[in-house]
Amino acid sequence: MKEKNADDILKKVLEKIQPSKEELKKISGDISDFKRKVGRRIKQFGIKAEIFIGGSFAKKTMIRKDVYDVDVFIRFDKSHKDISNLTKKILTDFKKTETKGSRNYFIIDKGDFFIEVVPVIKTKSSSAENVTDLSHSHVAYIRKKLAGEKMLNEVKLAKAFCYANKCYGAESYVNGFSGYALELLVYHYGSFMKFIKAFEKIKEREVIDTERHFKNKNEVFMDLNEAKLKSPVILIDPTYKKRNALAALSKETFEGFKKICKEFLKNPSEKFFELKKIDFESAGNSARRKKLEFVSIRLKTGKQEGDIAGTKLLKFFNHLKNEVEKFFIVKESGFEYSGENWADGFFSCKNKGEIILQGPSTKQENNVKAFTGAHKNTFSKSGRIYAKEKIKFDLRKFLEDWKKKNSKKMEDMSVSELKII
Numbered sequence: 308m309k310e311k312n313a314d315d316i317l318k319k320v321l322e323k324i325q326p327s328k329e330e331l332k333k334i335s336g337d338i339s340d341f342k343r344k345v346g347r348r349i350k351q352f353g354i355k356a357e358i359f360i361g362g363s364f365a366k367k368t369m370i371r372k373d374v375y376d377v378d379v380f381i382r383f384d385k386s387h388k389d390i391s392n393l394t395k396k397i398l399t400d401f402k403k404t405e406t407k408g409s410r411n412y413f414i415i416d417k418g419d420f421f422i423e424v425v426p427v428i429k430t431k432s433s434s435a436e437n438v439t440d441l442s443h444s445h446v447a448y449i450r451k452k453l454a455g456e457k458m459l460n461e462v463k464l465a466k467a468f469c470y471a472n473k474c475y476g477a478e479s480y481v482n483g484f485s486g487y488a489l490e491l492l493v494y495h496y497g498s499f500m501k502f503i504k505a506f507e508k509i510k511e512r513e514v515i516d517t518e519r520h521f522k523n524k525n526e527v528f529m530d531l532n533e534a535k536l537k538s539p540v541i542l543i544d545p546t547y548k549k550r551n552a553l554a555a556l557s558k559e560t561f562e563g564f565k566k567i568c569k570e571f572l573k574n575p576s577e578k579f580f581e582l583k584k585i586d587f588e589s590a591g592n593s594a595r596r597k598k599l600e601f602v603s604i605r606l607k608t609g610k611q612e613g614d615i616a617g618t619k620l621l622k623f624f625n626h627l628k629n630e631v632e633k634f635f636i637v638k639e640s641g642f643e644y645s646g647e648n649w650a651d652g653f654f655s656c657k658n659k660g661e662i663i664l665q666g667p668s669t670k671q672e673n674n675v676k677a678f679t680g681a682h683k684n685t686f687s688k689s690g691r692i693y694a695k696e697k698i699k700f701d702l703r704k705f706l707e708d709w710k711k712k713n714s715k716k717m718e719d720m721s722v723s724e725l726k727i728i
Contacts (some may be wrong), residue, residue: 313500313575320580321460324370324467334420336365338377341415341422342509345381355384356393357429361442361488366449367464370470375420378441382429390426409437432547438576444546450491463491464580466497471582472567474560480617480644482557483564488542491517491552507568511539511561520548548654585641587653594655599638600702603653607724612647619721620650626720627709634659634698634705656702666692703727 313441317696342358349356362378364367372589381397383390391411403424415422427440453459466489469475474483484492493725495517496502514524520543521527527543528536535541535551539561544550571579588601594601610616622643629636635656644650667674669687682694700708706727710717717725 316575317464317499320464320467320577324463324580326369326371326375330375330419334375334377334422337417337420338364338379341379342708345397348400349381352396354393354397355386357382359443359446361446363466365446365614366453366490367459368394368449368453368466368486368490370463370466376423377420378423378425378442380425380427380439382427382443385428385430390428394424394426406613407615410439435547438550441544441547441550445487448546449487449494449529452494453490457495461499462490462493465493465502467505469564471580472564473583474564477555478617479555480614480621482560485552486554488552491542491545495619501701503568504572507538507565507566507572509615512541514543516543518543518545548722585643585651585653587651589652590639590641590655594639597638598657599655599657600635601653601655602702602706603651603724603728604706605724605728606722607649608721609648609723610721616648617644617646620644623717623722624650624652625721628654630709631702631705634662635702640699655657655700657697658701661695661697664693664694664696
């Protein structure tokens, strides 16, 4: 009965997440026009390069969003050097934003969608200098394997599910599933439902090798670079066996995703496909009902919007949480990156009342004297001196004092503002 209920829900969700024919037609027309103009510039400068469309638009796995983005790759012959600057030259007549990365790429705002122009090298997968050089192979593989509308719809469901539950994206502030990884996983398991059923029960260190590039699991762990094996699940890229397509997936995101899969399978609902933004007012009211201290904060950075800014802000938020946990029991916390140069967060806490501070070894007489002079309630244990200290400040006061004392640390962590709301 629940399976039937899930099928009905997925049909309704599909209707909501499909981009309209009008939107797709408009994007397709604009992209064709853009390709023609860029093609003329490439020919004019005598550059050996070709243009291809990538990402979810090319693979027909795009889901409905307020603003779309389309990946356009300029694929240079390997004889060309400094391809980021060559791309900039090609795009001279276009209003654009340059975005820093392993290779700089460019964003062109078309109003209702963005074009991301990415320079890559035309090369074999085995000699790719950069993961973006594999993009052409990724598009070709997915278009071949997910040829039918049914499977494309299954991928769209997986993307909408992950997007709504904040685990869609390989960026460092998400540490989740890239669009390509989801396409591979849905193809491997055969459907969205089979994918989430498998991931509800999947164990850490599982290896998914659809094309059977390796004889066994041990061979994978012997052959792949250690840095590529840190993710909870290893997904061998069918187009390049030495790449883990899930390398960005963190243990925290993995565990959260498994939990969401379990909840959906137990009680299917359309709400699992609706983006959940933090309701700070509700979080505050909930904290007060539970007699907890609640503080919300806004963080800002001068770093480049996107992956860099999001990662810096999340790293600082986690550091600040660790500082708070020295004096408070954090019952609940939340972080939400805006996509720009700021993020919001909150802490719901209970005062520890008293903490134990570790002092020097009892053999260090001068240090012991200084420690006992600074702290009244001291005691020794296992050759070391300790102090019991009452916490006489609330969460807001702690954060305000921490901010005053740690301006240099904030600067070092690229945070320009910590606003306590």
